[in-house]
Amino acid sequence: MFFHITLERNMQLHPRHFGPHLREKLIAKLMKDVEGTCSGRHGFVVAITNVEDIGKGLIREGTGFVTFPVKYQCVAFRPFKGEILEAVVTMVNKMGFFAEAGPVQIFVSNHLIPDDMEFQSGDMPNYTTSDGSVKIQKDSEVRLKIIGTRVDATEIFCIGTIKDDFLGVINDPGAAS
Amino acid sequence: MSMEPFNRLVRLAARAFYDDITMKGDNQPKSGRGDNRGMAVVVLDALTRRQWVREEDLAKALKLHSKQLRRTLRFFEEEKLVTRDHRKETAKGAKVFSAAVAATGDGQQMVKEGEEKTKLHTHSYCCLDYAQIYDVVRYRLHRMKKKLKDELDSRNTIQEYICPNCGKRYSAFDALQLVSLTDEYFHCENCNGELVAESDKLAAEEMGDGDDNARRRRREKLKDMLQKMEEQLKPLTLQLARVKDLPVPEFGSLQAWEARANAAAHASGDSSAIDSTKSSQGQGYGGTPMPFLGETRVEVALSGVEVKEEDTESDIKATSMKVLPPWMIKQGMNLTKEQRGEVKPTSKMDESSAPVDDKKSKDMKGDEKSIQDEYLKAYYEALVKRQKEQEALKKMQQESETSRASTSDFSNRVSEALAERRVGMKSKREDDENDDVEWEEASPAGSTGGTYKLADLNVEANASSDDEDDIDWEEG
Ligand SMILES: [Zn+2]
Numbered sequence: 001m002f003f004h005i006t007l008e009r010n011m012q013l014h015p016r017h018f019g020p021h022l023r024e025k026l027i028a029k030l031m032k033d034v035e036g037t038c039s040g041r042h043g044f045v046v047a048i049t050n051v052e053d054i055g056k057g058l059i060r061e062g063t064g065f066v067t068f069p070v071k072y073q074c075v076a077f078r079p080f081k082g083e084i085l086e087a088v089v090t091m092v093n094k095m096g097f098f099a100e101a102g103p104v105q106i107f108v109s110n111h112l113i114p115d116d117m118e119f120q121s122g123d124m125p126n127y128t129t130s131d132g133s134v135k136i137q138k139d140s141e142v143r144l145k146i147i148g149t150r151v152d153a154t155e156i157f158c159i160g161t162i163k164d165d166f167l168g169v170i171n172d173p174g175a176a177s
Numbered sequence: 178m179s180m181e182p183f184n185r186l187v188r189l190a191a192r193a194f195y196d197d198i199t200m201k202g203d204n205q206p207k208s209g210r211g212d213n214r215g216m217a218v219v220v221l222d223a224l225t226r227r228q229w230v231r232e233e234d235l236a237k238a239l240k241l242h243s244k245q246l247r248r249t250l251r252f253f254e255e256e257k258l259v260t261r262d263h264r265k266e267t268a269k270g271a272k273v274f275s276a277a278v279a280a281t282g283d284g285q286q287m288v289k290e291g292e293e294k295t296k297l298h299t300h301s302y303c304c305l306d307y308a309q310i311y312d313v314v315r316y317r318l319h320r321m322k323k324k325l326k327d328e329l330d331s332r333n334t335i336q337e338y339i340c341p342n343c344g345k346r347y348s349a350f351d352a353l354q355l356v357s358l359t360d361e362y363f364h365c366e367n368c369n370g371e372l373v374a375e376s377d378k379l380a381a382e383e384m385g386d387g388d389d390n391a392r393r394r395r396r397e398k399l400k401d402m403l404q405k406m407e408e409q410l411k412p413l414t415l416q417l418a419r420v421k422d423l424p425v426p427e428f429g430s431l432q433a434w435e436a437r438a439n440a441a442a443h444a445s446g447d448s449s450a451i452d453s454t455k456s457s458q459g460q461g462y463g464g465t466p467m468p469f470l471g472e473t474r475v476e477v478a479l480s481g482v483e484v485k486e487e488d489t490e491s492d493i494k495a496t497s498m499k500v501l502p503p504w505m506i507k508q509g510m511n512l513t514k515e516q517r518g519e520v521k522p523t524s525k526m527d528e529s530s531a532p533v534d535d536k537k538s539k540d541m542k543g544d545e546k547s548i549q550d551e552y553l554k555a556y557y558e559a560l561v562k563r564q565k566e567q568e569a570l571k572k573m574q575q576e577s578e579t580s581r582a583s584t585s586d587f588s589n590r591v592s593e594a595l596a597e598r599r600v601g602m603k604s605k606r607e608d609d610e611n612d613d614v615e616w617e618e619a620s621p622a623g624s625t626g627g628t629y630k631l632a633d634l635n636v637e638a639n640a641s642s643d644d645e646d647d648i649d650w651e652e653g
Pocket residue numbers: 340341342343344345365366367368369370
């Protein structure tokens with residue numbers, strides 16, 4: 001799920017940036033530091049949309065670095081249990097398959113794949129129905145439901161299922177070509 | 178087309194799901210005296226015999242405190258069984274409603290006209306929403322079954338893996354670290370052994386863990402539960418199937434219903450007209466066409482009619498239906514054709530319109546005698562019905578369970594089935610007072626101690642892992 005939230009961060013800025021473009025430098029650094037990171041609490045920071053406030057800087061003794069408290073708004077993405085996501089399959093093996101929804105990695109174990117799909121090994125390992133009409137392989141797009149999340153300080157890993165109504169392959173580039 | 182199948186559906190659902198619900202304020206202590214379990218069922222039953230009804234009148238008829246009744250109705254509104262309507266009312270408005278009630282021939286409305294003129298404030302009305310009830314009950318059953326089945330198939334569980342060499346356990350969350358580049362399997366981080374999915378029964382049994390035993394027991398319990406559920410809810414599912422292709426009784430909004438009912442009454446100048454309006458409205462009004470008899474004072478003198486009615490009514494006991502639903506008719510029952518529903522009581526159609534007719538124009542036509550006889554019948558039945566309600570109420574106050582068990586064969590079966598489910602239901606109620614979508618919500622897993630919980634089967638599946646999730650989010 002996506003959230004638009006306000007976060008705060010203390011930014012340290014090298015003295016060489018002190019000058020007329022201090023603010024721009026600070027914001028550029030903020031984007032570089034924050035965008036694409038993941039915190040267990042807020043999920044992945046997708047993009048900064050606005051810098052609300054930059055507080056008074058505090059010179060750190062000995063280094064000359066200055067610490068600015070920065071308040072910014074950003075779009076964050078955090079997967080939840082029960083959420084339906086669309087993801088791209090990255091790897092298929094006998095134990096199930098891995099998929100990615102943006103920055104989130106999802107594992108779908110084979111017992112959460114419909115029973116009528118069987119694993120086929122080979123160059124392009126895949127799960128296929130007996131009539132061959134549906135195939136899950138690398139780069140397939142699947143719609144899955146998250147049934148569990150493991151949230152670490154810097155990482156979110158999800159377990160998904162496609163064993164439910166309206167879940168499964170939504171677009172198979174292999175079949176189209 | 179009768180409403181009876183739908184009414185039966187309501188009654189079954191009431192007994193299956195709402196039998197053990199206590200309707201009390203949060204602040205009231207739980208004492209034996211305040212125990213009003215079973216009231217929900219009584220109220221729903223009463224509603225099956227009515228269409229739109231003013232809540233005060235219903236309270237009066239049921240000898241309930243109107244506050245208590247309102248709480249129950251609010252609950253059922255949230256449960257999507259009941260539609261309610263509130264409006265500021267003048268005496269005229271109240272009269273319109275009474276007229277409508279009279280037109281639909283609901284004999285329960287024993288309100289004197291004079292009394293109504295003085296009431297000028299907000300009135301609440303309620304009626305059953307059959308279409309929604311049908312959906313809600315089906316959805317509830319579906320959710321219950323799905324929860325159990327999902328758990329049985331370990332559908333929403335996180336797969337666990339065991340290393341057969343060193344016995345180390347992994348969960349699907351470790352999948353990324355376990356992937357091997359050389360083959361299709363997961364490999365142990367310690368010994369590089371090939372991991373086995375734990376649900377593979379053999380492997381699990383080999384490990385012989387205490388955990389696995391618990392898991393097996395749990396599976397058995399689930400299976401047992403599922404089976405019990407199917408068994409005990411069989412009457413309900415059967416009734417759902419029976420009702421499936423029938424047109425759903427639809428009263429429309431309060432205004433629409435009133436207007437229609439009154440129109441029908443006006444059109445009743447000749448009986449063929451009313452017949453046609455009724456049939457055009459699909460279900461016809463009421464399984465119990467009964468005239469409003471506020472003014473028509475008739476002494477019950479025709480002993481023949483009286484006795485006959487008494488006999489049959491006492492046969493039927495608590496359900497007070499004139500036309501017996503097919504499921505109630507058993508071999509050896511001594512019934513008239515009318516009661517079997519074989520003969521559509523056309524004369525009763527007349528009844529429902531006639532009294533209004535009578536009041537207004539006095540130009541009753543046709544066989545006056547026979548109509549009068551019908552009056553008596555209907556009037557008497559109204560009395561019996563009323564008595565029955567009072568009885569029911571008394572019984573409810575005494576001791577809901579025992580009384581219900583003895584009322585009829587039908588409620589017998591259901592209440593038996595319910596006795597086992599009580600504990601779970603109760604614990605659920607405590608948590609869920611304020612939940613709208615209660616089937617979706619998880620309530621504390623602590624209450625599951627080995628009882629068969631009917632209504633919150635989802636809880637067990639969700640609760641534990643949900644909670645974890647929340648904590649992660651908070652503390653992450
Ligand atoms: Zn190992």
